[in-house]
Structures are given as structure tokens and as C-alpha cells.
Amino acid sequence: xxTVTQSQPEMSVQEAExxxxxxxxxxxxxxxxxxxYKQPPSRQMILVIRQEAYKQQNATENRFSVNFQKAAKSxxxxxxxxxxxxxxxxxxAYRRFLMEYGNKLVFGAGTILRVKS
Amino acid sequence: EAGVTQFPSHSVIxxxxxxxLRCDPISGHDNxxxxxxxxxxxxxxxxxxxxxxKQDESGMPNNRFLAERTGGTYSTLKVQPxxxxxxxxxxxxxxxxxxxxRAEEQYFGPGTRLTVT
Numbered sequence: 001x002x003t004v005t006q007s008q009p010e011m012s013v014q015e016a017e018x019x020x021x022x023x024x025x026x027x028x029x030x031x032x033x034x035x036x037y038k039q040p041p042s043r044q045m046i047l048v049i050r051q052e053a054y055k056q057q058n059a060t061e062n063r064f065s066v067n068f069q070k071a072a073k074s075x076x077x078x079x080x081x082x083x084x085x086x087x088x089x090x091x092x093a094y095r096r097f098l099m100e101y102g103n104k105l106v107f108g109a110g111t112i113l114r115v116k117s
Numbered sequence: 118e119a120g121v122t123q124f125p126s127h128s129v130i131x132x133x134x135x136x137x138l139r140c141d142p143i144s145g146h147d148n149x150x151x152x153x154x155x156x157x158x159x160x161x162x163x164x165x166x167x168x169x170x171k172q173d174e175s176g177m178p179n180n181r182f183l184a185e186r187t188g189g190t191y192s193t194l195k196v197q198p199x200x201x202x203x204x205x206x207x208x209x210x211x212x213x214x215x216x217x218x219r220a221e222e223q224y225f226g227p228g229t230r231l232t233v234t
Contacts, residue, residue, distance in 0.1 A: 004159070044121070046225070103165055104150065
């Protein structure tokens with residue numbers, strides 16, 4: 001079974017600075033997807049960024065980028081130029097590659113990110 | 118376009134009582150998922166519907182939980198009788214079915230916070 005671990009329960013960053021959230025996972029599969037989701041306080045969870053394991057290039061979405069280290073099974077999220085609106089719970093998630101293997105997301109426990117002004 | 122909605126947003130019930138949670142997916146989304154987050158822990162998959170059929174219910178904790186999706190539209194999750202350990206946030210998500218069998222984005226609802234006292 002696949003597992004996802006987020007070892008940082010809480011992180012803080014100063015506005016305009018950069019922060020990196022850690023995520024490691026365990027799987028015996030070679031093809032899969034990895035995701036970072038963001039849940040702002042009292043709001044619904046939204047997808048921040050996704051990475052296909054077969055792609056070597058790290059995914060980037062504006063100020064959000066990932067450092068995907070397949071051999072190390074590591075998938076960290078870097079937020080550049082942090083803004084107050086980035087304050088949220090961040091979840092790392094894994095999904096198997098093909099729908100026939102199941103569609104479910106396997107989540108980590110989450111990291112609370114606080115942004116200081 | 119309306120997002121995934123869930124009702125109620127918060128429910129407080131006594132041990133032994135029954136509670137029914139409702140999820141309305143995004144219109145046209147055949148995939149519907151239920152997840153649960155117990156306080157401080159990871160979000161865990163409960164089950165997955167494709168239209169009105171249960172595709173995967175491997176995450177359902179026990180037979181006190183009953184999920185239905187009549188007509189392939191909204192879904193309900195009933196807990197009967199509720200126990201203290203059922204407390205947590207119940208998330209619903211929906212997604213489209215892709216013909217290429219690849220991962221599709223799951224859109225999450227705001228969750229229902231269930232407190233069993």
C-alpha cells in the first residue's frame with residue numbers, strides 16, 4: 001500500500017520570502033501522480049500543483065514549484081514570494097497512474113503554513 | 118459553474134444517534150468520492166462512485182456507514198449508530214471521467230464537520 005508522509009506539522013514564513021514544504025511517499029510503482037492541495041481556513045480544498053512521475057521536469061505554477069526526486073521518493077513544494085493568502089493547510093497526495101487501479105487519493109497529514117506580515 | 122456542495126457544514130450529535138451527510142457534485146461529474154479526516158491525521162479515502170455504482174468502497178470503516186448515490190447525482194453518507202470515533206471532517210469530491218484512463222482533477226467540497234458527543 002502507498003503511504004504519504006508530511007513531517008512538518010507547522011511552518012511559518014515571512015511575507016515575500018520563500019518556504020519549502022516537505023513530503024515523502026512510499027510506493028513500489030513506477031508510474032503515478034503526486035499532488036499538492038491547499039485548504040484555506042474555512043474554505044474548500046483546491047489543487048495547487050500536480051506532477052506525473054514519468055516526467056522528469058519539475059512542475060511549476062506561477063509562484064509554486066515542486067522539487068520531485070523520484071529515486072528518493074520526495075516531493076517538496078516551494079512557495080516563492082509568499083503572500084498572506086498563502087496561509088492554509090497544505091496536503092501532499094498520491095494517486096496511482098491508471099483508473100483501473102483505483103482513483104483514490106492517498107494523503108499526508110498536512111502542514112499548516114502561517115504567513116507573517 | 119457551481120462547485121461541490123456539502124450539507125450540513127457542521128453537525129453535532131450524541132453517540133448512538135443517526136446522521137446523514139449530503140454531497141452535491143459538480144454537474145456532469147460521474148465520479149464522486151467520500152473522504153474523512155479525523156482530527157490531526159491524514160485525510161482517508163472512504164469510497165468512490167461512478168455514476169450510481171460503487172466502484173471502490175475499500176475505505177469504509179464498518180457497516181455503520183452507508184453511502185448511496187441514487188440516480189447518479191447527489192450522494193448521501195449515513196452513519197448509524199454514530200460512535201465517538203466517527204468525529205471528524207467528511208469531504209466529498211467529484212471529477213469527470215476521462216477516456217484516456219488518466220488522472221483527472223478531483224474538486225473538493227468544503228466538508229462537513231461531524232462531532233459525536
